[in-house]
Amino acid sequence: MQLYSDRLQPSIHPAYARIICAYFAREGMDAETFLNPTNINWDDLQNDTQFISFEQFSRIASRSVQVSQKPWIALELAKTIQTGHHSSLGFGVVVSKNLKQAIEFITTFMGTRQKIFSPEMTEEPGGLKITMVPNVTLLHDEEFVCCALFGVLYRAVVTITGLPIKNWLLSMTYEKPDWAVEYDASMPGNQFLFGQKNISVFIPNEYLNVISLTHEPGAFQLATSQCERIKKQQEMGEDIALRVRCLLLNSESNFMGLNEVADNLSMSTRTLMRKLKASETSYQEILDDVRKEFAIWYLTKTSMTVEEISDSLGYQEASNFSRTFKRWVAKRRRSLEVS
Template identity: 30%
Template sequence: MAMLPKHDLDRRAVPMPQVLDLVEALQQRGHPLNKILRETGLVESDLANLELRVSYRQRIQQLENMLALAGTDGFWLAVPRETTIADFGLLGYAMMSSATLQQAIQIAVKYHKMAGVLFDLSFTKDDAANVAVLRLDHLLAEGLVAQFVVEDLFMGIAPLISLLTAKPFQPQEIFVSYPETDYSARYPGAFHCPVRFNQTHCEYRFGLDLLEQPLAEADSNTAKICEESCRKILNQMEIGADIVSRICHLLISTPGEFPKLEAIAGKLLLGTRTLRRRLKGLGTSYQKILDDVKKELAVEYLQTTSLSVQEISDLLGYSEVTNFRRAFVKWVHVSPYQYRKSLEREQAGQLG
């Protein structure tokens, strides 16, 4: 499976509800939150902020944690799904108001990046085989994480199409580019169709005749309004993601010397007011981005180095260590010392 460029791991993001679904599933299986979130840079207080968007890098780390904790028994294939249009936000309403299933699929493919997915999606027709094909490509993940991403997408398509058409739906067959898994026996119950392994592409295939099915909630005016809104939001997301990621890269590239807004604006060839206005339009600010970067760096230093709290405070540009401690407690709700001690106890427990 081809992958997207690595720099997109920080440039793109997924909505917090996607992260919460997996956190809750793992907690129900008895796994502690600190292990679920290990090395993601996320802390418990972040989970309450449903407006927070999590970088692809953090999401992939979360999925790696899941596989390390739960093993490869494929438990996620048996987790019940309750799909609603609201789960997909504005994109869901754009699909729902389309005239036919084909139009809804075309909308989904055109604007799928609004959903914060870890792949590219395309739609084609195989007239010779009389099937419609949704193809997944350019994954931002590898190995078992990539397999999970494929499974998660393909499990969600049938309930969504059933919801749109108000009729039962099953795919004709599924192609995946990886070999049989340790839990392949779960596939028939999860996908309700034949699955072909070791294929050139990952594809979800269903009958061409289904494309012309009218949708139960079709409304041309609503469809037009929703699609225009999707177009504007996706464009804003791309512009915003680029600005925010460039600011983050500038901040990380000079640890201990975090520049002021004016200096950052100059490096971006923007006026200070213009940059401040653009960030406000994205629901953020330079101070919030700076705090987020410092929080992630602080957590990383405490997890992966033996640097003292004073040294970490200096690296993060604090003039007094007390100011760093106060900021860290605000971010994580424990002091840097308590946070590191909890990590040490956890590691000791694993060795024991």
């Protein structure tokens, strides 16, 4: 199978992964047990604020389907997500004047919470269309992320308008599943179109100017300022560890050395080392983490041998890779699909 390195890029805030863990904790499965097959550490997930990769989120999504035995589980998970879970983005939506302003706010600042989709808003006869353009290769995760996305949007609109949401057109690119009735049950009165060219939502004009129940102009300005600051920080690449990680991910198996990374970031090697130390990490720690993500992908999604993976990841001996990988996954390694 082809390596989709875009899936290894930081893509979504870990809060959403934590919400999934909390859902199953309420169902009787603690977070560590739930995460065990995913090779994701609960303590790291709980304490980290940096975006996790889409591949990591994918493993959590697949685990939720496996445990629940519900391919539509994302629709149920979306019902548990409050607008406050979206931080400043959710705050801005809640205090928007009306639905149109809320949608414009989401379109502008959605990237502060996730990079999986880039929303594009267009006015069409009879309403407003939001097209979700994928930034990563979705593969088998397409239905999960679409269900989650539509479910969260639906819940947010009900919250701010207090109205039953009907006559929306929700378009998906995948074929109609056998459990499509669950879509109707979660968002009754709306039309679901499967096998479409794009992922999109069409909202009739009658909803756009409905005054929000919780609108507050001053608070909206504050939320806008907060989101603009976050967006600017992301665009400037303020997080040095994240910038190093992205460079290593983009170089794939031919990983840049420390000096080359420093050159790409227009700073001296000593300055880069100092900044990484201030962020409580190092070049080697980031490289090890990137190698681990590649290794998990190769081991679970391809038929590559250990020797081939070792060579691809830059290890001189397969035995070195084996020892390193065992250290990475520790007791979780039995859960990986390794032959």
